[in-house]
Amino acid sequence: MADWALQAVIRPKQYDDDYFGSIDTKKEYDQALLFCFPHLFDHQASTPSMETVVVGDEVEQLYKPLYPIFGTEIELPPPPPPAGAADADLQVIHHHHHHHDSYHEVQQDQEQADIKTYCGSASKISQLAPKLKKRKNQQKRVVVQVTADGLSSDPWAWRKYGQKPIKGSIYPRSYYRCSSSKGCMARRQVEQSCTDPSIYILTYTAEHNHPQPTRRNSLAGINRNKFKTTPKSPTISDGCKSVPITMDSPFNSPTTPSVSSNDEEVLQQSNIKQETMFYSNFDDQGHTMMTGMNDEDHMVFSDDFFEGLEDLSSYNCSNRQFPHVFS
DNA sequence: CGATTTTGACCGGCGC
């Protein structure tokens, strides 16, 4: 299959296709995916093939956050209890909640402390998530995992405004703001997964206050292509050591690498390798609503976010074979 | 020359 295609969106393998409980939920999941990666689906109708590339323990890791989501805040039947191994894993997660001895566990701890999760319609989220004063760490956000190809095919125009080494990860996190519109508050963070360097974790916060650019020409002038003849070998510094990177690293030219001359081709290479998406909200009391959150797996949508989704009415969900994503 | 990237400084939240 073409490598731009969505390769996998993860759910517990022991779950049936009705895991999401309702068509609506599936549809909304689709819409969320569409919002972040609408370009993926431009080609979906013609070649909807997808494949799951994650297996075994990795799947379990990615699934963990899903368990409590579908069993708590929403009107979905609780998922069947995970098989023995998964149960054990969940217990381990709880235990680690009190022992911050790795990057993942620190992340889990923070996420578990702060996040309430929901999965449902925008209106449902509105009802369940009363207006909150959004502290920095309470801002709703969307987390997506993509491969380098998927990263490069993000349709929005992003301008980098910072980069920071992240504790516990050898890879720095890059910060971007939307450059399409002056007042747009949309933000994106890009970091490389420390567990799988081929995967990049995109974190979107705030919403765009303007329509999505229809074409990549909105990026005209922002693409500083550094692939061509940079003489020195670039490195990523995390403050402790330097990590050699390849010339197509998103940290080298993270906004739109190699997009300048061939929009169509690059768009077709968008590639969400592993993805978990959640409708979430933060809890002021810090109650743990997600027992299995790991560092890469939560997704939050604001009402505005979904309002934006509604604007994408021209998109026809029926053109896609969503369930296959999870098979 | 305008737009973007780089990078150290700065700031606020949070835990101890």
Add this chain to the structure above:
DNA sequence: GCGCCGGTCAAAATCG
């Protein structure tokens, strides 16, 4: 109060 950490700012560098 202090230090750590993550997020942002802004000046300088870089690119087309």
